[in-house]
Structures are given as C-alpha cells and as structure tokens.
Amino acid sequence: MRIAQISPLFESVPPRLYGGTERVVSYLTEELVRLGHEVTLFASGDSRTGARLVACSERALRLGGAAHPWAHHIAQLEWVAGRAGEFDVVHFHTDSLHFPLVRRLGVPHVTTLHGRLDAPDLAPLYREFAELPMVSISDSQRGPLPWVNWAATVYHGLPAGAFPFRARPEPYLAVVGRVSPEKRVDDAIRIARAVGVEVRIAAKVDEADRGDFEGVIRPMLREPGVVFLGEQGEREKAELLAGALALLFPVDWPEPFGLVMIEAMACGTPVVARRRGSVPEVVDEGVTGAVFDLRDAPA
Numbered sequence: 028m029r030i031a032q033i034s035p036l037f038e039s040v041p042p043r044l045y046g047g048t049e050r051v052v053s054y055l056t057e058e059l060v061r062l063g064h065e066v067t068l069f070a071s072g073d074s075r076t077g078a079r080l081v082a083c084s085e086r087a088l089r090l091g092g093a094a095h096p097w098a099h100h101i102a103q104l105e106w107v108a109g110r111a112g113e114f115d116v117v118h119f120h121t122d123s124l125h126f127p128l129v130r131r132l133g134v135p136h137v138t139t140l141h142g143r144l145d146a147p148d149l150a151p152l153y154r155e156f157a158e159l160p161m162v163s164i165s166d167s168q169r170g171p172l173p174w175v176n177w178a179a180t181v182y183h184g185l186p187a188g189a190f191p192f193r194a195r196p197e198p199y200l201a202v203v204g205r206v207s208p209e210k211r212v213d214d215a216i217r218i219a220r221a222v223g224v225e226v227r228i229a230a231k232v233d234e235a236d237r238g239d240f241e242g243v244i245r246p247m248l249r250e251p252g253v254v255f256l257g258e259q260g261e262r263e264k265a266e267l268l269a270g271a272l273a274l275l276f277p278v279d280w281p282e283p284f285g286l287v288m289i290e291a292m293a294c295g296t297p298v299v300a301r302r303r304g305s306v307p308e309v310v311d312e313g314v315t316g317a318v319f320d321l322r323d324a325p326a
Contacts, residue, residue, distance in 0.1 A: 029065045031117040032056050032078070033107055033125070036099050039087040040074040044258045045205060045231045047286045048141040051183055052120050058186070067114070069103055081106060097124075104128050123149075126156045137162055137178060143281050143304075145171040164284040165305035171281075182309070183284055190293035191269045199225040199254075201271035201296070203264055203287045206244055207236040209280035211301070216247045218275055218299070224252070226275065229267055231258035269294040273316070276300035285309060292316075 032055065038046030041053035052068075053076065059066045060077040068074065072082030083103035088096045104125050111117060117136040119125050129136050139162040144153075153172050160178040163169045169177060200222075202215045212228060219226035232240045248255050259267065268274060274291035282304030289309065291298050298316030300306045310316040 028115045029113060030059055030067070031107065031110075031114040032059075032066060032068045032070075033103070033117065033119045033121055034068065034070040034074075035121055036071045036084045036103065037087060037089045037096065038071070039090075040068060040070040040076060041261070043073075043087070043090065044260055047284075048120055050286065051141070054184065054186060055118075067110075069107055081110075100124055108132065123152060123156075126152070126159060129159060130156065136160070139164065139181070140168065141283060143283055144168060145281055165308050167281065167305045167308060168283040183286055183289060185289060185293050190265050190290055192295045193269045196272050196296070197270045199227050199271055200299075201267050201274050201291070202226060202228040202230060202276075203259075203268065203274065203290075204230050205236070206230045206232045206240045208239050208243075209278060211277045211279045213243050213247060214277040214279070214301075215275040216244075216250070216253055218277065219252065220250065224272065225254065226252065227254045227256060227267060227271070229256045229259040229264055265290070265294065268296050271296050273297045273299050276306070277319075278303050278306070280304065282306060288316075 032052055034040050034049055034052040038049040040049045042049045056066055056068050056076055056078050066078035067081060068076050068078040069081045069083055071084045071087045073086040074080055083106065084099040088099060108128055111132050111134045114134060117134055119136065119138040120141060122142060137160050141164060153175050158176060161175050162178055163180045164183060166180050200219050202212055204210055206212050212230060216226055247253060268291045274296055276285060276288060276298055278301055280303060284305050288298045292315050298310050300310055300316060300318055302318045302320050306318055310318055312318050
C-alpha cells in the first residue's frame with residue numbers, strides 16, 4: 028500500500044528527547060516500511076526514517092524555537108493536499124487541525140487522536156466533523172466524546188528488544204516524562220519519601236509549566252533522596268527505567284495512554300500508577316504493577 032503518515036512538527040520523528048506522539052509515529056512508520064509498504068512521512072526535516080521523508084520544517088519546532096509553529100503546520104497540510112492522490116490511505120496524527128481539509132480530500136484517511144478530549148469546547152468541533160473516522164489510544168480516552176466515529180482502539184506498542192532488561196535493579200524509583208501539575212511529580216516525591224527510597228526524575232520543563240516547577244517542585248528537590256536529571260535522551264531514559272525498582276506514575280488527569288508505562292514494562296520494571304484515565308487498561312494489576320486511588324497518595 029501507499030501510505031502517508033502526517034506527524035506533528037514540534038518534535039522530530041523519532042524525537043531526540045521528549046515526545047510521545049512523534050515516537051509512536053516513528054514506530055508505526057518504520058514497521059510499515061519493514062512490511063514492504065510504500066510510506067511517505069510528512070515531518071520535520073531532522074527526522075530519521077526508512078520512509079520517504081517530506082520535510083515540512085527545517086527542524087523540530089520545539090528545539091528550533093519557531094515563533095509561529097502553526098504556520099509550518101498549515102503549510103504541511105497544503106503539501107499533503109497537493110499530493111493526496113499519490114496515497115491509498117492518509118494517516119493523520121495532528122489532532123484536529125486537518126479536519127476541514129480531510130472532509131474535502133477525496134482519499135481514504137484516518138486520524139489517531141493522541142491527546143485528552145475532555146475540554147468542553149471540543150464537543151462542538153467533533154460534532155461538526157462527526158463523520159470523520161478516528162482511532163483512540165485507549166477506551167478511556169473516548170469517554171468525553173463517545174459518539175465520535177470511532178474506528179478502533181489501538182494501544183501503543185514498542186519494537187521488540189528496544190528496551191533493556193536488568194535482573195538486579197538498583198535501589199531507586201524512577202519518574203519519567205514532564206513536570207506539570209497533572210503529572211504530579213510532587214506526589215511521586217512524596218511516595219518515594221514515604222517508603223524511604225531514592226527517586227530519580229527524568230523530566231522536561233516547558234515554559235508553560237515553569238511556575239509549577241519553581242514554586243512546587245524545585246523546593247522539594249532540596250530534600251535528601253531526590254535526584255532531578257532533567258530531560259533525557261532515549262538511551263538514558265531506557266537505562267534509567269531498566270535499573271529502577273519501579274516507575275512512579277501518579278498522574279492526576281485523564282491520561283490518554285502513558286507511553287512510559289509500557290516502556291517500563293518492556294524493561295521488566297513494574298509500574299505504580301494512580302487510577303486515572305487509561306491506567307487500569309495498561310497496568311495489569313498485580314502482574315505488571317500496582318494501581319492506587321486518589322485517596323491513597325501520601326500527604
């Protein structure tokens with residue numbers, strides 16, 4: 028088949044550092060290429076792929092400091108429209124930005140939604156485009172918009188052998204992702220403190236979350252047994268997860284999937300996660316980890 032994959036441009040495919048959506052796009056693209064499909068990837072110019080790459084920006088917009096990121100995305104969609112007749116199917120990963128385009132595109136298409144869908148102002152948008160086929164990444168993600176034209180739920184996966192296994196973990200707990208109020212890095216620190224185990228935090232801090240980091244998290248970093256590593260590359264992240272006693276994932280939002288949970292599991296590292304969003308679908312309680320409720324978090 029001739030397949031087009033349309034990636035956001037905020038990160039490269041795969042990302043150099045943080046970036047769940049673009050990492051999943053990379054996994055899908057490379058596997059489709061391996062299976063013999065003719066794949067074209069519309070992504071940032073610094074992406075690395077076995078597919079045919081259409082560079083829609085010189086480099087990833089977050090690391091490149093683009094002042095007007097949507098300008099690049101709008102141009103990207105115009106390039107997709109101009110070449111749509113070349114493809115048997117077009118697979119979008121760009122949230123809802125392309126909805127007006129695909130209604131008029133005239134080729135088979137599908138959209139995988141990677142984000143949360145509980146914002147009130149999303150309902151009118153999705154009702155307007157109710158005929159468009161969507162893929163969810165967990166059943167929980169569908170909850171706010173159950174009437175959307177859901178084609179399937181497709182959980183994320185990982186390439187076999189992409190993450191190392193270590194039979195003897197070190198005495199620390201890991202936190203991986205980003206610092207933001209809904210990720211509750213503060214609760215992860217409290218959990219580690221309650222059980223008396225060091226916690227190592229590999230997380231990025233976006234400017235939008237700088238206030239939470241400075242006001243809530245930074246003072247906690249002065250406590251003994253708290254190590255802040257900052258944003259890590261893929262190899263460093265994998266080694267951190269493989270060496271940990273467990274991954275702490277005390278999210279307090281409707282998590283659509285949580286890629287780091289299966290990355291930890293791929294290392295043989297159990298996941299300790301709050302029962303929010305997709306968590307009960309991803310963690311097999313008592314087998315791959317433990318799930319706790321809001322009231323169970325330490326004060």
